[in-house]
Amino acid sequence: MTGAAKPVGLHALVLAILLALHFVLPDYHHGVLARVLTLATFALGYNLMFGYTGLLSLGHALFFAAGLYGLGMPMQHLGWSAEVALPFGIAFAALLATGVGALALRTQGVAFMIVTLMFAQAGFLTLLYFNEFTRGDEGFVIAQEARSLFGISLADADARYIAALILFAVAMIATLILVRSPAGRVLVAIRENEERARMLGYDVARYKLLAIVASGAMCGAAGAAYGLLFGYVGATFASVQYSILPLLWVLLGGAGTVLGPLIGTAFMTYLIDLGSGLTDAYMLLAGAALVLLTLFAPAGLLGEVRKRWAGWLP
Incomplete structure (x- = not known):
């Protein structure tokens, strides 16, 4: 297999395995993996900014929540169908990312991180302030009969898993195409040496804004899908925890x-999940695992694989 075909083959194999798991997983893990795929789409969006462009943000809960509420509020209060509310939620998140990005990019480094955190906290407090409509931390449930897309009920476990898989597959393929494109190469160049990229004639600010908008739209898609697939909308998803995760x-x-x-x-x-079944102090286990990974796999699990054995991984 050629170097160019290896990444395509690997990612196609991963999608095939995820599809096969749909038919063999027990009910509990079937539901957990559907949630993992949805949140992994959120992480993919974050990775566009942080992993490929080098922009450290602590405000991505804002975009996830924008998609979540952009879908949930019209469905709850205006009676919109999922077919209309879903693209609206994604568009709302992309628009918000455009505004936040245009302002946050006036700063750099730690200041950029703090500004994104402030925007996210402002969004979180706004949701709490308008509790009468948003229901704040309590949140609200989207009725099962409303969670239907093109006649397919996403409240059904099988349909929910396939929808989550399609969402992740689209986000993964879009990311793969972007990072292998000339624009994606420029984003990596900006991450590695912003000044050199600027000296080569690239409009660094425009490419950074492109990364933020694409990232915000993908995170918004994950948020909107989460509300549609799992039927819950709440301000917790706009808290700082969901910017750190x-x-x-x-x-x-x-x-x-x-x-x-x-x-x-x-x-x-x-x-x-497994740690909580063993002890109430399960976060200590998670913390210990994070420390060990930081010490022995500082580039991350797949990052270490790429560094040591598979340099062709995108």
Whole structure:
């Protein structure tokens, strides 16, 4: 297999395995993996900014929540169908990312991280302030009969898994295409040496904004899909916790790798799930695993594989 065909073959194999798991997993793990695939899409969006462009954000919960509420609020209060609310939620997240990106890119480094965190906190507090409509931390449930897309009920476990897999597959393929395109190469160049990229004549600010908007749209798609697939919308998803989690997932799996976000999300989800069955102090187990990975696999699980054995991994 040629060097160019290897990544395509690997990613196609991963999608085939995920599809095969749909038919063999027990009910519990079937549901958990559907959630993992949805949140891995969120991590993929974060990875576009952090892993490939080098922009450290602590505000991505804002974009996830924008997609979540962009879908949930019109369905709850205006009676919109899922077919209309889903693209609206994604578009709302992309529009918000455009505004936030245009302002945040006036800063750099730590200041950029703090500004994105402030925007996310402002969004979280806004959701709490308008509790009458958003239901705040309590949230609200989207009725099962409304969770139907083109006549297919996504409240059904089988349909939910396939929908989550399609969402992840589209996001993964889009990421793979982007990072292998000339624009993606420029993003990596900016990550490695921003000044040199600027000296070569690239409009660094425009490419950074492109990365933020693409990242925000993908995170918004994950948020909208989460509301539609699992039927819950709440302000918790806009809290700082959901800005830190995608960073951890990406670091665990391998920043700047296409499959890293999936590996990191699955690893963290099952570590916490299994640990909670052993002890109430399950977060200590998660913390210990994170410390060990930081010490012995600083590039992340897939990042170490790429560094040591498979340099062709995108």
